[in-house]
Every structure is written in structure tokens, then in C-alpha cells.
Amino acid sequence: MLSSRLPKDLSPSPFFAELERAKASAKKDAAEGGLPFVDMTVSSPVRAGLPIDMDVAVEEARKDFGCWNPDAAGWKSAREAVVEYYRERGGNFTAGQIILTASTSEAYSVLFKTFCDPGDVILTPMPGYPLLDTLAQLEHLECAPYFLKLQREKKKGVILEPKAIESMAPIAKLQGDRKKETSFRFVLDTDSLLAAPEKAKILLLVSPHNPTGHCVSREEWNAAVRFCEENDMILVVDEVFGDYGFSPEVRRSWEYLMGSGRESLWDAGGGDFVNLPEDGPKCPIFWLNGLSKAVGSPQLKLGWMAFYAPRERFEEIRAALEFVEDAYLSVSAPAQALGTALLKQSAAYESRVKERLLQNWQALREAFPSKYCPEVLGGWYAVIRLGEDDEELTLRLLKEKHVLVQPGFFFDFDEDGWVVISLLQEPAQFKEAIARMSFLYITRG
Structure with missing residues (x-):
């Protein structure tokens, strides 16, 4: 039944x-x-x-709670607030590259519906968050793993200055000489991508990764993009924890492609300019995020995807995404109004x-x-x-x-x-x- x-x-x-x-x-x-x-x-x-302090945001947004202005991609004002969120962090997206969703989970569902047929395969990290398998299963898709491996590295110095921890005296005898300690971290096993099934359609990266704390390096990014180009796949980056990097070596993955200095505005039609580097990757790329982590408000149910696509495929892809979104129009007016106000407090x-x-x-x-x-x-x-x-x-x-x-x-x-x-x-x-x-x-x- x-x-x-x-x-x-x-x-x-x-x-x-x-x-x-x-x-x-x-x-x-x-x-x-x-x-x-x-x-x-x-x-x-x-x-x-x-x-987060909701009072100011509620007062600012209240006037729009009763608005009904259906837009498959989301209110332009809310999308522009997301653009400003990226701009504060060095990003160069435009409102035409933002699609609002009710959550990051819904963003996955939209992408699965847009690019996959039943029986297709999503490549997901192992270890990884089990919700990804559930979301794929609900769309009649399968998951195949690629792997993060634990790598030993020479110690370059502790990222954080150590301080004495009170009430932990029994641990002191275990510390030894920390200057000589070997460092271990999880890294992307790019070779494991080569075992991908033929029906693989999407490569999913999570950066920062839940639960290992791995962040995609430029070398790993280049390998992932190259793999997707060679196999005609979509690259999706879940960066819901993107604001919370601990090390100066950590970069948001869109910086490798669309950070400052890579602005290349292109008229997608009717004066709708989007930032699509002319010499960019040949595969579409999506970055997923939302209010859940950016302002600690999962209860508001507002997420988004920012995306890049080759110029010759951009309009077709945007139209397909909006077709799926238009069937549900699940992002509420209060969520969009509050999101616009709350993102001002995100930094x-x-x-x-x-x-x-x-x-x-x-x-x-x-x-x-x-x-x-x-x-x-x-x-x-x-x-x-x-x-x-x-x-x-x-x-x-x-x-x-x-x-x-x-x-x-x-x-x-x-x-x-x-x-x-x-x-x-x-x-x-x-x-x-x-x-x-x-x-x-x-x-x-």
C-alpha cells in the first residue's frame, strides 16, 4: 500500500x-x-x-507578511538580499543566479527533479550525513559513495593558540610535546570518484563537511570540476556551514570560480545581467545555503541555491528550475520578508x-x-x-x-x-x- x-x-x-x-x-x-x-x-x-535577535527584523518585515507576489525564483528583493550576503564575503553573484527554496532539503529535491530520472545515481561523500540518502531515495534515485580519507600530515602549527583547560588536570599527562605532534585531517579521495556508476548525474560536495570538518581545497575543487566536465555531470556544493571556517587556508568554493576579480557580466536577455565567466567550467555548479545556519534560524524555512552554468546552457537550466519551483511556490511571504531583514545581521x-x-x-x-x-x-x-x-x-x-x-x-x-x-x-x-x-x-x- x-x-x-x-x-x-x-x-x-x-x-x-x-x-x-x-x-x-x-x-x-x-x-x-x-x-x-x-x-x-x-x-x-x-x-x-x-x-538571533528577531525583534528588529520582524518590525522591518511585518508590512510584507500579507503580500502575495508569486515568483518561481523567489521575490527579487529577497534574492538581492542573498546577493548582498555573498558580496559581503567576496562573492559576485547576481539576482538572476539565485533561486529561493523553503530549505536546503527542498533545494536538493528541486535539483533531483530537474536533472535526474528514476534510477539515476547521486555521488555522496562517505562518511557523510544520512539525510542525503533519504532525500535521494524519496526521488527514486540511488546513492553511490566516494570517500573522504584520513591523512597524516606534518604539523604546521596549531591553528588555535592553546590555553590551559581548567578542571582537566588528569589529561595533562597525555599531552606530551604538542610541537612534535603529527596532524591528521580528512581529505577528499579523488581517485574514488573513478568508481562512479555510468548513471551518475550529480556529484555532491559538502564543504565544510558534516561531520568531519573537511573543507574543499583548490586542488580538490579542480579535480571535482574536471570529473564533472568529463562525465557530463552536475556539481552541487552544500555549504550550509560555509560561514564557519576555522583556518585561513579555508576558502568558500565559489571563490575558486567567481570570487573578486573574476566578474564577467553577461546579458541573459532583457538586460538581465548575470556573472558567468566566459572561460568557466563546462559543467553547471550549484551552491546551497539558507537561514538555518547563516542566521541560526531553521524554523523560518528559507534556503537558496546560487548557480553558475555555461552561457549556452544558462537560460535553459534557469527555466527548468523555475518550472519545478512554480509547481510548488513553497517559500512563504513571511520567510522571504524576514530573510531579507535577517541577512543584514548575518555577519x-x-x-x-x-x-x-x-x-x-x-x-x-x-x-x-x-x-x-x-x-x-x-x-x-x-x-x-x-x-x-x-x-x-x-x-x-x-x-x-x-x-x-x-x-x-x-x-x-x-x-x-x-x-x-x-x-x-x-x-x-x-x-x-x-x-x-x-x-x-x-x-x-
Whole structure:
């Protein structure tokens, strides 16, 4: 009776059922005076004490809440606000290159409908966020992996200046001489792209990557573009965490193509000028983002895609995207009005969140050497390898230490022992949770 798009079994797995029971028990024990419960999976800035100030935006936008001005691409005023968001960061998109959606997830759906037929294949990163597989499955598409691999590098110096972490004295004996520490980070295994099935239509990059914190380098970008050109594929970059890079070596991937100095305006018709470098790639490229991370407001349901296409294909592609969007018109008037106002605050909001992320990342690296906690170049998450079975480790941390983490298998790590944590948690709670996890680490070795 149900669609074949859905999994055959929608009930929670035995592990996640057990995890929910353990979480309820930990919270109950904490409420009764036991060890406090710390959620290291928190992904909402609002829940982490980092809300954006809505009052000014609401007052500015209120007059447009009742407007009904249907536009398949989204209100031009809202698209121009997105253009200004990029301009503040060195980008050169124009309003004609912006398509608004109700979320990044919906942007994926629009792209899948526009470029794929049932049975086609999307190339997604492994490890990676499991929602991508679900979104593809709901469109009768398949996912095939390419891989991020852990690479050992010579230490070039710690990105963040180390500070002493109070209440973590037992960890000090594990630190040794950090100047001699080898650095580990995840990198794109470009050779793994060569195993792509013939029906592959879209290569999906996530930068910064959830959960490893990998950011696409210029060399990796060039390899991905070349691969898409040679195989007549679409390149999609999920950059919802794009504002939160930690290192001066991190670049937004559109800078490799359309940053300052590469402006090349082209009349797409009727005086609609778009920035399409004449010597640009031969494959269409889409960058996905939204208010969810840019201003910490997933509840407003506003995302967008900014895109590049070769000049000879641009109008055809834009018309196809607008055809799909016009069938739903799912972006509400309040969302577009608030988005226009809130994006003016995005730079200040980014600074607040990044300060929190950097503080927590520094605490994490002081507690765990790079061998166990690879370098994070950007994003809201970090991974730690403690070398036990993922399920047992996650449940043990929750039951014994009242710390909730995500198991690595949920993200398709190819080895046991990985856990994923959020860097958004309030710093005092974050330090406390890391201290508890570190005691577990100390007892192992």
C-alpha cells in the first residue's frame, strides 16, 4: 500500500530504541540530583543559547507578511538580499543566479527533479550525513559513495593558540610535546570518484563537511570540476556551514570560480545581467545555503541555491528550475520578508557563533591529540576515535557519563570507534562533557 520510495521498515532499530531508553534514564537521574546530562549532539543555535535577535527584523518585515507576489525564483528583493550576503564575503553573484527554496532539503529535491530520472545515481561523500540518502531515495534515485580519507600530515602549527583547560588536570599527562605532534585531517579521495556508476548525474560536495570538518581545497575543487566536465555531470556544493571556517587556508568554493576579480557580466536577455565567466567550467555548479545556519534560524524555512552554468546552457537550466519551483511556490511571504531583514545581521551573527565554535574546538584539541581527534577546518561538528564498538561506546558514554554523542556508524565511517559531537554546546557544559569523555579515554590507554 505504501510507496516504494519509503524504507520497508520505519520502526526504530534496536540500537536507537535502546539509546532512547538510556537517554530517558540519564535525564531522570540528572533531575533527581545525579550526574548532569549533557547533550553533545545539539545542532540548534537556539537550544545552545545562540538565538538571533528577531525583534528588529520582524518590525522591518511585518508590512510584507500579507503580500502575495508569486515568483518561481523567489521575490527579487529577497534574492538581492542573498546577493548582498555573498558580496559581503567576496562573492559576485547576481539576482538572476539565485533561486529561493523553503530549505536546503527542498533545494536538493528541486535539483533531483530537474536533472535526474528514476534510477539515476547521486555521488555522496562517505562518511557523510544520512539525510542525503533519504532525500535521494524519496526521488527514486540511488546513492553511490566516494570517500573522504584520513591523512597524516606534518604539523604546521596549531591553528588555535592553546590555553590551559581548567578542571582537566588528569589529561595533562597525555599531552606530551604538542610541537612534535603529527596532524591528521580528512581529505577528499579523488581517485574514488573513478568508481562512479555510468548513471551518475550529480556529484555532491559538502564543504565544510558534516561531520568531519573537511573543507574543499583548490586542488580538490579542480579535480571535482574536471570529473564533472568529463562525465557530463552536475556539481552541487552544500555549504550550509560555509560561514564557519576555522583556518585561513579555508576558502568558500565559489571563490575558486567567481570570487573578486573574476566578474564577467553577461546579458541573459532583457538586460538581465548575470556573472558567468566566459572561460568557466563546462559543467553547471550549484551552491546551497539558507537561514538555518547563516542566521541560526531553521524554523523560518528559507534556503537558496546560487548557480553558475555555461552561457549556452544558462537560460535553459534557469527555466527548468523555475518550472519545478512554480509547481510548488513553497517559500512563504513571511520567510522571504524576514530573510531579507535577517541577512543584514548575518555577519555579526557569524562572529558570535564562530567564537563559540573556536572556543570549544580549542578545548577539544587540548583534550585529545590529533590522532584521536582529526583537524576540523570548519563547521559545527568534530569527530573523535576512541577505538571501541560504536554502539557500545555511545551507550557507555550515555549510561556511565550521561554524555550523549552520535555513533560513527550513523555517518557510515568505515571503522569502528568513531563518535560525532557538536561544537555548539555552551562552553562550560562542553568542557564538562569532554572531561568525562577524556576519563574514559584515559582508562583505555
